[in-house]
Structure formats: structure tokens, C-alpha cells
Amino acid sequence: MTSRPYVLLSCASSLDGYLDDATDRRLVLSNDADWDRVDEVRASCDAILVGANTIRRDNPRLLVRSAARRRRRVAEGRPESPVKVTITASGDLDPSAAFFATGEQLVYAPDGTATPGETVPMGERVDLAAVLADLAGRGVARLMVEGGTGTHTAFLTAGLADELHLAIAPFFVGDSDAPRFVHDGRFPWHAEHRATLVEIRAIGNVALHRYLLSQSEVDRHWLRAAIELSTRCPPSETAFAVGAIVVDAHGDELARGWSRESGGTEHAEEAALAKLDPADPRLAGATIYSSLEPCGRRASRPRTCTELILAAGIPRVVFALREPPTFVDGRGAELLAAGGVEVVELPDLAPAVREVNRELL
Ligand SMILES: NC(=O)c1ccc[n+]([C@@H]2O[C@H](COP(=O)([O-])OP(=O)(O)OC[C@H]3O[C@@H](n4cnc5c(N)ncnc54)[C@H](OP(=O)(O)O)[C@@H]3O)[C@@H](O)[C@H]2O)c1
Ligand SMILES: [Zn+2]
Structure with a gap:
């Protein structure tokens, strides 16, 4: 797997899902407070990153205000504003566009395309995964994608997005000639595989949704x-x-539990199940999801959490910290994997688990 930056899509839309109206004037969807949030x-x-057509239509500056x-x-030793990035197939970009006025810019274009600014030739066509790999190679760890329709559609349908900020303004555009948030397409998030809503915030009369x-x-x-x-x-x-x-396949929480929740020697997974x-x-x-690797051996009760998980038929386990051999030597992850369970360890969250258990470790 090639490494890529964290990709955050950001978009403001009307209640009926439009990014703009069909006129040549740029439609104002956000309010000042929401602009300030976007600036942060x-x-x-x-x-x-924005698509070439957003540069042609909106002429954005893309600076930190x-x-x-x-x-x-x-x-922090960083440039005043992020690097500005665009993708184009045609190469049709105006060198006097605000995009090229200040700061550092990168244009990803097919080989042989004559564009203003620093152009990265991408072969016959611009492949988004290759763009992201190139950006990672230039030290870009966190990329914000600000539209428009074609660009959001391309990132989403390719499954190359980690987070979406959708700000909804309380009015209708009501004109199907206007650009929508996305084009038609096959999206990885559909009725059977939903995105995870983590926040809704009222910013004046704009509703920010974070997924x-x-x-x-x-x-x-x-x-x-x-x-x-x-x-x-x-x-x-x-x-x-x-x-x-x-958590079920739709992203809905089914149950939660914690150690000794109902007293005694109860384990967290046991309490949840x-x-x-x-x-x-x-x-x-x-x-x-368990902060600690599920136990594979247990002094106090007949059934280990590993056995309980296998008996429940749960196909996937995610944990942060391997069970330290302080009390028993667990091997839960190996036993689960041997039982056909997909086991995912996220060790970069382990320090937080150690912190909670610092008196024992
Ligand atoms: N409300 C908001 O948050 C927001 C934000 C941004 C934009 N907008 C609106 O969105 C509208 C523009 O949307 P749009 O879909 O027309 O434009 P866009 O996504 O900004 O740009 C599309 C263009 O980007 C290039 N492109 C996209 N994917 C590519 C790929 N995989 N390989 C090579 N090139 C690629 C192509 O450029 P070439 O044509 O040069 O080949 C394509 O025509 C405007 O009305 C703008 O106001 C709204
Ligand atoms: Zn246990």
C-alpha cells in the first residue's frame, strides 16, 4: 500500500444539494462564522486542492485569511498558507488566476500539457491515487479538497477520502442546471455501508455535518x-x-461495557456482550472495539473474552494495546485470528490505554 495524505473533503451546499447556482456570479452559501471555521x-x-474548473469559475485565492x-x-516552521494544488485534463488554466498569485502551487496534468505554475506530468491521464502518492512524497500529510462537483465525485467514488465536512445553508437553489455536490456515480457509502456521523454543529443558520x-x-x-x-x-x-x-455493519452502536461495570471481575467485552x-x-x-486485546487466558472466570467473541460470531476485533503479561499471558489476538476473526491492532492509540492503566504498568 502506498502512503497517502489524510484527505478531508469540504463543501458548502444548499438545502437541495447545490454548490452554486447556474449564473456566472459566485453564490454565497456560508456565513462569516462558517468561513472562519473553514479558515481554521x-x-x-x-x-x-480544487478542480481546474473551480479556478476558472470562482477564481479562489485559497489562502489562510x-x-x-x-x-x-x-x-511552527510552515508556510503562511498551505500549498495550492489543482488537477486538470485540459491544462486550460489562466496564469493570471488568483491561484497562481502567491504561495506555492502544484498543477497535476497529463504529459505534454502546457500549464502555468509548477506542473507535475502524470502520464496519459491524471490518476488521483498517483496524485496523492506524489503529494505524500512532498511531505503533505493532510490535504483539504475544496471541490467542485467533479473533484468531490472523483475522490469519493475512488474511495480516497477520510473525512467530509458538509455545511448546509438554509435555502434552495431549485435549478438542475446548477452544479450539485456530486455527479451520479458508484459511491462506497450507500444504504448498506454508511458513513459515520461524528458531529453536527449549528454555525449561525448553517449546519455543519462532519462525517x-x-x-x-x-x-x-x-x-x-x-x-x-x-x-x-x-x-x-x-x-x-x-x-x-x-458496533454493527451500519455503524450503529449495539452495546458498550467496561471492566467491573457490574462489579466483581467482569471484563469490558463480557459486560458489553x-x-x-x-x-x-x-x-x-x-x-x-476494545481498548485492550481481548483476554485469551483468564484466572477468574470459566470463559475468556476471546471465547465469548468467537461464540457471539463477531467477525472483527479492533484493539489498541496488546495485553501486557502483568497478570496472565493472553495471546487473545492469535486465538481470535485462528478462529477466523479479522484482528486489527492500532498501536498508536496504545499510549492512551497505558495512561489509563499507569498504576498497573
Ligand atoms: N460550494 C462549494 O463548497 C464549492 C466549492 C468549490 C466549487 N464549487 C462550485 O463547483 C463548480 C465547479 O464544479 P466542477 O465540477 O465544474 O469543477 P471542478 O471539480 O472544480 O473541476 C473539474 C475539473 O477538474 C479537472 N479534473 C477533475 N478530476 C480530474 C481527474 N481525475 N483528472 C484530471 N482532471 C480532473 C478537470 O479539469 P479540466 O477541465 O481543466 O480538464 C475537470 O474538468 C463551480 O460552480 C463552483 O462554484 C462550489
Ligand atoms: Zn477478558
Whole structure:
């Protein structure tokens, strides 16, 4: 797998899903407070990408507007504004466009295309995965994609998006000649495989919706929630504090539990699974998130969490920290994998689990 930047799509739309109207004038969808939110997101990114037609139609500057944010970036050793990036098949870009006026720009175009600015030749056609790999090679870790329709559609249908910020303005455009958020297409997120909604915020009368799209971001979201849950465990000198959450294939939470939730030596996974009907058909598509590797050996009870997970028919387990051999030597991950369960370890979240259990480790 080639590494790619974290890809955040950002878009403002009308209630009926349009990004603009059909006139030559740019339609104002956001309000000042929402623009300020977008500015903060821009300031957090290494690069901003728009499609060539947005440059032709809207002539955006794509700069960080706030002087304080620009100063903060410079103090961190970064340029005042992110690198500006565009993709084009035609190469039809005006060198006097605001895009080319300041800062650093990159134009991804097919071989032999004459474009203004620094052009990266991409072979016969511009492949988005290759663009992202090239950006990663230039040190871009976080990319903001600001549209328009063709560009959002291309990133989404290719499954190359981690997060979506959709700001909805409270009015209708009502003209199908206007550009929509996306074109028709086959999207990885549909009725049977939904995106994960993580936030809705009212910004004046604009509604910001924040969704996680990629499996890796969805996994991090739920695993962080499981770690947060583990802080509720009653203290113990002989057992770890663990949180566990069972989530179905649609991204709906089925149950959650934490160590010693109902007293005694109860484990987090056990507490969560005890709240579910073993015949629940949703378990067959579920994932269990556990801050600590499920136990494979256990001093206190007849059944290990590994056995409970296998018996429940849960096909996927995500955890942060391997069970330290403090109390028993677990090997839960190996036993689960041997039982046909997909096991995902996210070790970069392990320090947070160690922190919760610092007295024991
Ligand atoms: N509300 C918002 O948040 C927002 C944000 C941005 C834009 N907009 C609106 O969106 C509209 C523009 O949307 P749009 O779909 O026409 O334009 P777009 O997505 O900005 O640009 C499309 C163009 O990008 C290039 N492109 C896209 N994917 C490519 C690929 N895989 N390989 C090579 N080139 C690729 C092509 O450029 P060439 O044509 O040069 O070959 C293509 O025609 C405007 O009305 C603008 O106001 C709204
Ligand atoms: Zn256990």
C-alpha cells in the first residue's frame, strides 16, 4: 500500500444539494462564522486542492485569511498558507488566476500539457491515487479538497477520502442546471455501508455535518470512544481498566461495557456482550472495539473474552494495546485470528490505554 495524505473533503451546499447556482456570479452559501471555521481547517492542512474548473469559475485565492493563524503556522516552521494544488485534463488554466498569485502551487496534468505554475506530468491521464502518492512524497500529510462537483465525485467514488465536512445553508437553489455536490456515480457509502456521523454543529443558520468515511478513521473514532469509556472503570490493583463497544455493519452502536461495570471481575467485552441477545443477527456483521486485546487466558472466570467473541460470531476485533503479561499471558489476538476473526491492532492509540492503566504498568 502506498502512503497517502489524510484527505478531508469540504463543501458548502444548499438545502437541495447545490454548490452554486447556474449564473456566472459566485453564490454565497456560508456565513462569516462558517468561513472562519473553514479558515481554521485550511490552516490545519499542508495542502488545498480544487478542480481546474473551480479556478476558472470562482477564481479562489485559497489562502489562510486570519493573520493570527498565518503567524501560528510560520512559528511552527510552515508556510503562511498551505500549498495550492489543482488537477486538470485540459491544462486550460489562466496564469493570471488568483491561484497562481502567491504561495506555492502544484498543477497535476497529463504529459505534454502546457500549464502555468509548477506542473507535475502524470502520464496519459491524471490518476488521483498517483496524485496523492506524489503529494505524500512532498511531505503533505493532510490535504483539504475544496471541490467542485467533479473533484468531490472523483475522490469519493475512488474511495480516497477520510473525512467530509458538509455545511448546509438554509435555502434552495431549485435549478438542475446548477452544479450539485456530486455527479451520479458508484459511491462506497450507500444504504448498506454508511458513513459515520461524528458531529453536527449549528454555525449561525448553517449546519455543519462532519462525517468519517474511511474504515481506518471510523476504527480510530470508536477505539478512542472505547478508551474514553475505560476511564469509568472502578479501580483495581489486580485487573486492567478496559472499555469495549460493539458496533454493527451500519455503524450503529449495539452495546458498550467496561471492566467491573457490574462489579466483581467482569471484563469490558463480557459486560458489553452480556447486553446483547446472542441470536442478534447484527452480530454477524459487527466489530468489537476494545481498548485492550481481548483476554485469551483468564484466572477468574470459566470463559475468556476471546471465547465469548468467537461464540457471539463477531467477525472483527479492533484493539489498541496488546495485553501486557502483568497478570496472565493472553495471546487473545492469535486465538481470535485462528478462529477466523479479522484482528486489527492500532498501536498508536496504545499510549492512551497505558495512561489509563499507569498504576498497573
Ligand atoms: N460550494 C462549494 O463548497 C464549492 C466549492 C468549490 C466549487 N464549487 C462550485 O463547483 C463548480 C465547479 O464544479 P466542477 O465540477 O465544474 O469543477 P471542478 O471539480 O472544480 O473541476 C473539474 C475539473 O477538474 C479537472 N479534473 C477533475 N478530476 C480530474 C481527474 N481525475 N483528472 C484530471 N482532471 C480532473 C478537470 O479539469 P479540466 O477541465 O481543466 O480538464 C475537470 O474538468 C463551480 O460552480 C463552483 O462554484 C462550489
Ligand atoms: Zn477478558
